[in-house]
Amino acid sequence: MKRIYVNEKWCLGCHLCEYYCAFANSGKDDMVKALKNITINPRIRIEEHNNISFAVSCRHCEEPLCVKSCISGALSVNDGIISINQDKCVGCFTCVLACPYGCVMPNDDGVMQKCELCTKNAGGQPYCVQGCPNKAIVFEER
Amino acid sequence: MKYVIIGNSAGAVGCVEGIRQVDKDGEITIISNEPYHTYSRPLISYLLYGKTDEQRMKYRPDSFYEDNGVKTYLGKEAVSIDKDNKKVILNDGTEICYDKLLVATGSRPFVPPMDGLDKVENKFTFMTLDDAKALEKAINKDSNVLVIGAGLIGLKCVEGICDRVKHITVMDLAERILPSILDKDGSELVRKHIEKKGVEFILGDSVAQFTSANTAVSKNGLELSFDVLVVAVGVRPNVELVKDIGGEVGRGIVTDERCRTSIPDIYAAGDCTESMDITADQMRILALLPNAYMQGETAGITMAGGTKVYDKAIPMNAIGFFGYHIITAGSYDGEEYVKKDGDSYKKLVTRDDRLVGYILIGNVERAGIYTSLIREKRPLSSIDFDLIKEKPQLMAFSKRERAKTLGGMK
Ligand SMILES: Cc1cc2nc3c(=O)[nH]c(=O)nc-3n(C[C@H](O)[C@H](O)[C@H](O)COP(=O)(O)OP(=O)(O)OC[C@H]3O[C@@H](n4cnc5c(N)ncnc54)[C@H](O)[C@@H]3O)c2cc1C
Numbered sequence A: 001m002k003r004i005y006v007n008e009k010w011c012l013g014c015h016l017c018e019y020y021c022a023f024a025n026s027g028k029d030d031m032v033k034a035l036k037n038i039t040i041n042p043r044i045r046i047e048e049h050n051n052i053s054f055a056v057s058c059r060h061c062e063e064p065l066c067v068k069s070c071i072s073g074a075l076s077v078n079d080g081i082i083s084i085n086q087d088k089c090v091g092c093f094t095c096v097l098a099c100p101y102g103c104v105m106p107n108d109d110g111v112m113q114k115c116e117l118c119t120k121n122a123g124g125q126p127y128c129v130q131g132c133p134n135k136a137i138v139f140e141e142r
Numbered sequence B: 001m002k003y004v005i006i007g008n009s010a011g012a013v014g015c016v017e018g019i020r021q022v023d024k025d026g027e028i029t030i031i032s033n034e035p036y037h038t039y040s041r042p043l044i045s046y047l048l049y050g051k052t053d054e055q056r057m058k059y060r061p062d063s064f065y066e067d068n069g070v071k072t073y074l075g076k077e078a079v080s081i082d083k084d085n086k087k088v089i090l091n092d093g094t095e096i097c098y099d100k101l102l103v104a105t106g107s108r109p110f111v112p113p114m115d116g117l118d119k120v121e122n123k124f125t126f127m128t129l130d131d132a133k134a135l136e137k138a139i140n141k142d143s144n145v146l147v148i149g150a151g152l153i154g155l156k157c158v159e160g161i162c163d164r165v166k167h168i169t170v171m172d173l174a175e176r177i178l179p180s181i182l183d184k185d186g187s188e189l190v191r192k193h194i195e196k197k198g199v200e201f202i203l204g205d206s207v208a209q210f211t212s213a214n215t216a217v218s219k220n221g222l223e224l225s226f227d228v229l230v231v232a233v234g235v236r237p238n239v240e241l242v243k244d245i246g247g248e249v250g251r252g253i254v255t256d257e258r259c260r261t262s263i264p265d266i267y268a269a270g271d272c273t274e275s276m277d278i279t280a281d282q283m284r285i286l287a288l289l290p291n292a293y294m295q296g297e298t299a300g301i302t303m304a305g306g307t308k309v310y311d312k313a314i315p316m317n318a319i320g321f322f323g324y325h326i327i328t329a330g331s332y333d334g335e336e337y338v339k340k341d342g343d344s345y346k347k348l349v350t351r352d353d354r355l356v357g358y359i360l361i362g363n364v365e366r367a368g369i370y371t372s373l374i375r376e377k378r379p380l381s382s383i384d385f386d387l388i389k390e391k392p393q394l395m396a397f398s399k400r401e402r403a404k405t406l407g408g409m410k
């Protein structure tokens, strides 16, 4: 299955992936309008320290602890993609307790969001990958 | 192959999904004394709170049994197991043959003997969908509710009904709320938050006697009146089916790391079992949904002839009240690192170069990174512990390790 991989050597720490993620999931078709005057809450997040930076988003694990732990059945595996049914989620944070990489987080309404590889939005291909100016994020079969 | 499962909740569902990873054709039968499609037990409080409904709280889609080729006996109780002839006997006399049997019978509320309890008409426990429905019928905006038990279940019940009743009093023999998962300081923070909703706590006290259908006197001499009583002091594992036929039972049903009981071809998973808490090297009942699911899955895979072990059990809880969140894991015996910051509280407990437990309240972001350090018994000398103390982050790991987890390097 194709997954998102990051190469931290190439990451500039520019946070563009975060903006592209927020835009892709905003439901709007104009990036400026979508992101103007808001604090973004993206599903991909940059970690930075000293001169190191890298993007973190869901690994779409083969043993997804989040899915096995979800108390409501909101998280499930669909063709290898770990996806969330926000309608079922009650915001209990058990998946946050379980994910070893820290890749699930609440959306602005208190239910969980996570990277779904842009399969549910208009992005088609993961938008963070398209937005990265330095090819530090790729979407590949490995 | 004929698989039979007693129970229809997290343990049972894990087992079905485990079996089907290995065996697509074997016959699977589920028996449950609850008459419902598999539902999420923890969601009964969210149902009363209005955050879910009966359709959305189903633990798996409506097509689950059909998709997985499962035959169900719902609303039927298994009364005994005939291990010699490999049969389960139901309360209506039906006999169901098995090649492999899973016991995932969960637990039941424990109601301690209390003087005069039989006088109380409006009394409830809080374990099942039927309990939640019955409680919902009994309460209204003028109700005074007395909840006995300030543990996870009692307090989730409080959250569920808080906005629908006039007043709630919570009583517990312990001096603090959530004693099984929180230390003194953490517990106080959470209690203060719940008190803001008008909930009253009476701690370090218990009911001495119910003096009428609506009144009680406490050991410390307080007189309490109430319209509705909820008893949530604890649960007991349903071990009888296995115990009655000579299966080994300690605190719960004893299983090995592949979820086999001491009786051939009988497996057990979930709240009815005890497991080895690797943070305390102690057998404990870890009555938690993720554990039930993963044990069930391990049992299912093993029953179908595959290989899987369940050997990383730790206590872990994510719980929240009125938007204030708590995540805890492991045990708290060791060296402590504590940080308080406004409404947020963090305690990390280390022992012998390992993280063995933590408490996060308020800011619970990315807690799973901590959980993973505990579960994998990660030597702290192999990571940057100062960074980890600051917050859960992958930056604390080596570049090489990140190249594997994030960069796809094998
Ligand atoms: C109010 C509440 C809130 C909770 N919140 C959380 C939470 O936030 N996070 C968390 O991790 N856990 C939580 N839990 C615990 C969680 O619900 C359990 O750990 C989980 O449901 C265990 O699953 P199980 O399959 O082992 O057993 P159960 O869910 O108890 O299911 C056992 C099933 O077997 C049936 N059964 C038993 N005996 C027989 C018999 N003889 N014949 C036929 N059927 C039988 C029972 O009726 C039941 O349907 C909560 C529990 C409650 C009550």
Ligand code: SF4
Residues within 6 Å of the ligand: A057, A058, A059, A060, A061, A063, A064, A065, A066, A067, A082, A098, A099, A100, A101, A102, A103, A104, A114
């Ligand atoms: S959310 Fe976490 S546990 Fe779940 S699949 Fe993604 S990385 Fe794995």
Ligand code: SF4
Residues within 6 Å of the ligand: A069, A070, A071, A072, A073, A074, A075, A084, A088, A089, A090, A091, A092, A093, A094, A095, A096, A112
């Ligand atoms: S927060 Fe939502 S997705 Fe996460 S475990 Fe709870 S119900 Fe499942």
